[in-house]
Amino acid sequence: MAPHAHIAVYKALYRSFGGFAADVVAAIDQAAEDGVDIISFSITPNRRPPGIATFFNPIDMALLSAVKAGIFIVQAAGNTGPSPKSMSSFSPWIFTVGASSHDRIYNNYLVLGNNLTISGVGLAPGTVGDSMYTLIAPNHALKNDTTNANDMFLGECQDSTPLDQKLIKGKLLICSYSVRYVLGLSSVKQALHTAKNVSATGVIFYLDPFVIGFQLNPTPMHIPGLIIPSSDDSKVFLKYYNSSLVRDEASKRIITFGAVAKILGGLKPNYSNSGPQVMYYSARGPDPEDSSLSDADILKPNLIAPGNFIWGAWSSRGTDSSEFQGEKFAMISGTSMAAPHVAGIAALIKQKFPEFSPAAIGSALCTTATQYDRQGGPIIAQRTYNSPDSAQSPATPFDMGCGLVNATAALDPGLIFDSGYDDFFSFLCGINGSGPAVLNYTGNSCGTPTINSADLNLPSITIAVLNQSRTVVRTVTNIANDETYNLYWSAPYGVSVAITPTRFFIQKGQKQKITFIINAIMNSSSASFGKVGFYGSQGHRFYFPLSVISKIIYNTTIT
Template structure:
């Protein structure tokens, strides 16, 4: 893996797509973070997966400030399947089912509750729909001659593929099905084929997508942004494995931050094609400051700690108007002299601060921007959603650019005190000049002290 970074740099690539992640972040100068640092020094941006461990106690990984950390979010297309019970009740959930509809097949619960191959051996479950509350990939029911399978999953927003007609449901839905089975003499169900429907709640970050905070440097907000990573049509090699049930194809439906990361990689390459002289930090800034804001109500768990600067916006990314870029010694997220801390003055597109509950704080975030838009642009700052617990100010409130590539500075100051029950407070500074808008997100989080 590390040699692949060196080869990519030697080959002269502009962007490295790094869809490898873990449960927790590694130190900055180990393994991939170290190689991506060398790539950055040679003008190569590394776009990396944020991680798939939110449901297993993990935190966002690939958090080095020179890496673009990408969370996974939904699109407005949702793949759903339906199980219609004999009493007319319809259970709807995300699923991939390309098989013909099963009409009124008997519902069966395995004797010991397991749908494993060994547990089903010797039992009569042919032409029945198996109800599996312990999870199953469908292999056991398939070998037992089942007509279909209903499986409980902890990731209800993902459409799973099975080797037979199937539906992946929540525990609550499974309990509802059991109630019908227990009060019915001959319970039956009908499994429909998958349909593509419109998801009005999109984009929403995936349940599995690893959240912040950044455990290495709490003053650097991670993930950086979100991109499509749920039910993505992706290339698939038939050499690696089949799609279950001896079905081979050159494509598949895949979910994960490893699907979101290539979207960001592609947009980064797209931006680079218009601006070949832009550095990796400039491209990161272009992507992050033009991201589309996301609704925190649809993304519980900490606002920007879930989705970063927002949803990747390819159309706006290539013309952000002005940019912030990590430069000089601060590229290592360390202040001059090598002392610990000091991330607030890192010229990063977003801002974060660790605050203790009930304690007054004041923090300053100095930033320098470079205009890449039309000369004569005048940007005015607006504070968005700072809430009652903090006060956010920007000085100066207006930036007047007289020439291309001119550098101007401003400082964002946040002060206040977070209550004990408030885990996360966020705000945003939006710089506007006509139709151009660039956003700088600010996240303030209360951390428990172990």
């Protein structure tokens, strides 16, 4: 994302047991001491921090110190979606990134003898030409002295010893992709080794029905093969195979394997997909303010970036994934893949605007994000862990923040919403009962004035509880040439919005305050969303989200 950028790597976690917060804090402190400009932080806590607020935890406080030193922090939102309040990145000084799909997909296909086509995943070549190949399951291809035909390990194709090579040679071997693959107890690589030992033409993995909600990444295979990622498609495939077996009426032995198929390879990418979509696993807002799940007046995530099926450099000696062992690149999914995209773009912004504060970089990223997919429609969010493609709806700011990152536009934002360490310190001091925690983490005592989270100068407005009316002020700074801006907006449902001014001229380097008066016009506990558009006379145009959760137009009292 950022050619010629220098990369510093700090190891604080280990695969076998994870790690300790103290090690992570030490790594952050060392990075700050080394003078880095950006921290890409693909680490989230394994539980919501206890205490008076989620913001008061050792890691977020260490990252606040890094922000004080001028470092921009990018953190993965976490892979705990799609439930509301599943967010694992909490603080306003951290730029939180969710994961989206993109327009590049790798599909291979299985064409059955009954002309049915089933989509699969697998970075594998196809079978040769248009020839159809006989299908055979390992429990139907045992040597004469083998009796344990129902062994799970056998069905997963992890051992070639009991299999009859003469019977399997030239056929497509059927293997069960069970939960043992998910746990790392069985592997595609071992199944391919088994297939090679028995001279199979290729391998077809069907999904065990107990593997629920697990995303299958395209896996490299050096022989024709694919994994059927759908349990429903797997049932259809097995029904075809079993119904095509011809057995001797007396002995019930199989005398003919009638099922045939061919594999259409998946080594070439397909760019016809209409991305992006918010992935089902990407953690969602609203931002939980404390362990009791009260909502914070802070938008999370801040935006989304490509995080699904991402190619990344891989150590050929790495053992984190048996499927990619020996490979130099791996295809991985998660918000940890999305965050580095944004970190790289942040480096480009920092290169162009070296004077930018961390908040200014975040503002440039957020205000220039897009809310539309490649077809011009709204970005869609997957809503269920199981069968995510079957339950989708337009994404809200609690799914995608400001939208999908736009690298080109982020280098010319026009206006920025800036803030600094002192603002975040005042915000922390404004939390009821936070004095001792602030002193403990920062070494400074709270004074006056303090500010509420909704009053932080962020490129968004989020109000957890709108009790009748709220006035919010934002200040923009013009980093481009002199320009006139017109403001247009759509109010969240159940809310009225008045903005002053609705038109202003701003010179380069100057600031402009904008006042928002937000009124509840109905009682509701359901979140609703609007947006404010800034249209500049020199071509700068951006939106920022306006989110209101609970609305109260009056308080009822029982007498």
